[in-house]
Amino acid sequence: MDSLLHARMSQDPSAGTYYNGHYVPTSAEKTAYQSTHEPWASSVKYGYYGLYFFAVTIFIAILFNVHFKILQRRSLAVGSTSQSLTLQDKFYALFRLLAYPRIPISVNKFISPWYTAGNQGQTLLLAAGFLFTTLYCFADTYNYRPPFYGSSPLGLRSEWLAMAMLPFLIVFGHKINFIGTLIGSSHEKMQVLHQGVAGLHLYMSLVHTISMTIRSNRERGINYDFHHNYAYWTGFVALAPLIWLCCASLPIFRKAAYECFWILHLVAVGVYFGFLWLHCWKYLDGGYYMYATFAVFGWGVVLRVAYMFYVNLHVHVARVHVTSSGMLHLSIPTKLRWSPGQHVFLRFLSVRPFESHPFSITSIPSGNDQPSDMSFFIVPMKGFTSSLKEYCKRAGGRRDLFVLLDGPFGHTTPELRAFDNALLIAGGSGIAYILPVFQDLVRCNKGEVSAKTRCSKIELIWVVRSRAQYQKMEKHVSETINEINDGGVSVGFFVTGKDAGSEGVESKSSSDDDLVNDMKEKSLSKALPANWHTGRPKLLDIIRERSQTWEGRVAVTTCGSESMISDVSNAVAGVQIDILRQRTTCKEMYLQTDAYDW
Known part of the structure; x- marks a missing residue:
């Protein structure tokens, strides 16, 4: 800018003169x-x-x-490592105490x-x-x-x-x-x-x-x-x-x-x-x-x-089905490989082709080089998902659609295998992110894959408004734990909607403390099916209780609403103080979150 002013100095005003009472220098x-x-x-x-x-x-x-x-x-x-708290453990706890709160x-x-x-x-x-x-x-x-x-x-x-x-x-x-x-x-x-x-x-x-x-x-x-x-x-x-x-x-x-x-x-x-x-x-x-x-x-x-060009060298066709609960179930046969917790952007050539939207992959790839089914469960909202649902309903609720994949992207979760315990918390459709993580840990726990794991305790908590709305995904969760014959895996379902009692859900005390105690007794017992409860779980108490009963390294993963992520994040941050004060049996508690959107 100064060089342009230099070029104009000889014009208006002149260098060496005064302009509006100010001297104009050479x-x-x-x-x-x-x-x-x-x-x-x-x-x-x-x-x-x-x-x-x-x-x-x-x-x-x-x-x-x-x-x-x-x-x-x-x-x-x-x-297995020493259970004594090291200087490194204290440093991590202090760092997470500063980083995790919301x-x-x-x-x-x-x-x-x-x-x-x-x-x-x-x-x-x-x-x-x-x-x-x-x-x-x-x-x-x-x-x-x-x-x-x-x-x-x-x-x-x-x-x-x-x-x-x-x-x-x-x-x-x-x-x-x-x-x-x-x-x-x-x-x-x-x-x-x-x-x-x-x-x-x-x-x-x-x-x-x-x-x-x-x-x-x-x-x-x-x-x-x-x-x-x-x-x-x-x-x-x-x-x-x-x-x-x-x-x-x-x-x-x-x-x-x-x-x-x-x-x-x-x-x-x-x-x-x-x-x-x-x-x-x-x-x-x-x-x-x-x-x-x-x-x-x-x-x-x-x-x-x-x-994106490389990913779509193979033509992908999505089988789209509108479920009885109004959800969309997508299945895409593909040779792509992905990790639990990742998502892809989908672009349908016959439905708003100039738009692409991210969706969590709810399945895990096969353990061999054979093609896998990339599955998605989508709750239709306004915009693209609503248009996709209406387009499928016009064909009787099922359609095969050409789709372009962009991905997979996102934070992968195989590192959870390196923890001794994993607590997975999903809110509503957040199970779409949590489910493949849960399946991967269970599969490793059962020795079905060659991947190493030290995660011996896996607990899933799923909070939903209505049991009927998510029956399709409940089936997948039940299938995952159906063959578990030890107490290493437990599942607790919480229904918060007013219709919980009318859907055949086991009636519980309205007291929050009774609710938490009931969950501890039932979901941690051996070979029990997934347990249903009414009301909201006290996540702060659950997370703190796990820190005082589980040993070694604990990983907490959550996907849900802003309020759920905030509650879980602040609860895990609070545990870091307990770790520093040596009031826990676990030596480390790690947090991983995923939001509905960004």
């Missing part, structure tokens, strides 16, 4: 002044500071992930329409980013030069910090996410960071815009610069789609019309990139940041398209 005078007052050319260092922040943070996360993977492998190889649902219900809050670890990380950028921008109080002596130092600091975020902002949003792979986080978990960094990018962009506008008004005026300096008008035009992107991405708007948002999101990104390129590519490192951004964006698109 180029030499301006250079001499800036040499001792944050030179314009040296402002790029703030972008480097931003890059260092990302690099160090990601490197630390990689070290944690590598250490965790090594620990899992060692746990499987060694088998905002209570009583508070989050007011926040969630406007912001998707992750766990406390993600929130602290984004807060650190906010603090870092704020301090680097505002700790130095030299924010504006005298009129006509150059760009606002505050505007330059915020400019380069914003530019440094841009490549990472794009990478965090990729489905095939190499940073997520390195740090052990799936793409849906990275969405919290993608949205958070987008907010920080907007924050720095607004600081840059406001400070540069103030600088302009102290000289010729924003109207003059808007019409005579293309860096100004391109900057304002670029800011408009950025503001739209961040506002439209708020959950209250995104969830109301996701299909429309997705298309407009891509258009807005294209407009933003185009005008941002015009705005900054000539200035110092601006072009390099744009090249890096275009490179990672293009790489992500090419890799995604190539992967």
Whole structure:
């Protein structure tokens, strides 16, 4: 921007004269002044500071992930370990105490329409980013030069910090996410960071815009610069789609019309990139940041398209069936391999072909190289799933449809095999994620596959509104545990709806304590079928009780509503305090969560 001003100095106003009461320096005078007052050319260092922040943070996360993977492998190889609490166990407990807690649902219900809050670890990380950028921008109080002596130092600091975020902002949003792979986080978990960094990018962009506008008004005026300096008008035009992107991405708007948002999101990104390129590519490192951004964006698109092409070399046909309870059951014969807990994006060529949506795979692949049935159980909601249901009902409730698969994606759960105990908690249709995890652990427990496991106790808790609504999936759960002949596997079903008693569900006491005690007595007994209970389970008490009766390493996995994930996360975080105080029989409690959406 300063170079353009240099070119106009001889026109209006003239160098060496006064304009609106302010002296207009010559180029030499301006250079001499800036040499001792944050030179314009040296402002790029703030972008480097931003890059260092990302690099160090990601490197630390990689070290944690590598250490965790090594620990899992060692746990499987060694088998039983000492029950005494080590310094490493205490460190993990302290780390999880900081990372696992979530905002209570009583508070989050007011926040969630406007912001998707992750766990406390993600929130602290984004807060650190906010603090870092704020301090680097505002700790130095030299924010504006005298009129006509150059760009606002505050505007330059915020400019380069914003530019440094841009490549990472794009990478965090990729489905095939190499940073997520390195740090052990799936793409849906990275969405919290993608949205958070987008907010920080907007924050720095607004600081840059406001400070540069103030600088302009102290000289010729924003109207003059808007019409005579293309860096100004391109900057304002670029800011408009950025503001739209961040506002439209708020959950209250995104969830109301996701299909429309997705298309407009891509258009807005294209407009933003185009005008941002015009705005900054000539200035110092601006072009390099744009090249890096275009490179990672293009790489992500090419890799995604190539992967999708490879996955669909074999034509896939989905057998879609509308069940008596109104759910959709999909079965897709495929040669693809996937891991428990993963999901795929489905695109039906005959039903809204320009849309693809993620669904959890509720089956596990066969133990050999033969084709497997990739199964899905879907609760129809508004939008795509409703259209798919109506399309099938017009053909009598069953259809064979061509489908394009994109995936599988998501966090895999084989590492749960390295734990001594596993507590799996599903809420409603969250069983679609939990069921294959449960099946995999049971299959390993029974020795049906060659995979190693040390998980000797497996407990499944499934909370539903209506027993009839999920009878189809209840059958799959029952089949999984039907041949278990020891007390290592137990299942408890909880029906919370008003119709629970009318469906032949065993009547229980309305007391929560009686409910929990009844579950402990029945679900842990040997060779019992799955037990049904009425009312809501006290998850906090159940999780704490398991920490005081189970030994070794415990894994807790949950998928359900925001309130369930919040309750389970906070309960597991509370156990970390008990571990540090040595009030538990378990030496470690690990948590893995999966939400309905993101």
